[in-house]
Amino acid sequence: MLFSNLQNDRSLPMSLEFIRIRSYVNDTSTFEKSDKLEISGLSDLTQLKQKHLLIIEDIIDTGATMISLKRELEQYHPKSIRIVSLFTKRRPDKKCLLKPDYVGFEVPDHFIVGYALDYNEYFRDLEHICIMKESGIEKYRIIEE
Incomplete structure (x- = not known):
């Protein structure tokens, strides 16, 4: 066996x-x-x-x-x-x-998120992988001082 x-x-x-x-x-x-x-x-x-x-x-x-x-x-x-x-x-x-x-x-x-991949700690919990749109990248961007 x-x-x-x-x-x-x-x-x-x-x-x-x-x-x-x-x-x-x-x-x-x-x-x-x-x-x-x-x-x-x-x-x-x-x-x-x-x-x-x-x-x-x-x-x-x-x-x-x-x-x-x-x-x-x-x-x-x-x-x-x-x-x-x-x-x-x-x-x-x-x-x-x-x-x-x-x-x-x-x-x-491309920048991908989901299934534990994040963008500035967002989107880790998605049950699928997807490409971040430019509008999403801008919306969740961290403003550095």
């Missing part, structure tokens, strides 16, 4: 960490203004040594944020780092610096 090994009492030892990296305000990457990531939620990073890491990302646009996160994590000497992204953007300028190891869907180069 193909799944006979799954019938025993063994489990896969793993741990789960949730992190938040804020890389956008409005429809502009904050990473373009500063190469320092705003990361929150990671606990003891020294525990990453010789561990296999799987980073699960919602969307990769240029890949700059993931490259920075990967560099940060590499300092703790994990055994491997793999990246999976639900979405990647089809960029006409071809400025994607990182291709994830695993991809769910490729989407057009």
Whole structure:
């Protein structure tokens, strides 16, 4: 039987960490203004040594944020780092610096929201993915002082 090994009492030892990296305000990457990531939620990073890491990302646009996160994590000497992204953007300028190891869907180069993707914390709760219209982008824009 193909799944006979799954019938025993063994489990896969793993741990789960949730992190938040804020890389956008409005429809502009904050990473373009500063190469320092705003990361929150990671606990003891020294525990990453010789561990296999799987980073699960919602969307990769240029890949700059993931490259920075990967560099940060590499300092703790994990055994491997793999990246999976639900979405990647089809960029006409071809400025994607990182291709994830695993991809769910490729989407057009527009600002998309829904299904946990947000625009300034709005629209995460939509049960579908949609492209933001320019009028919506302007309506929900954060006015920076």
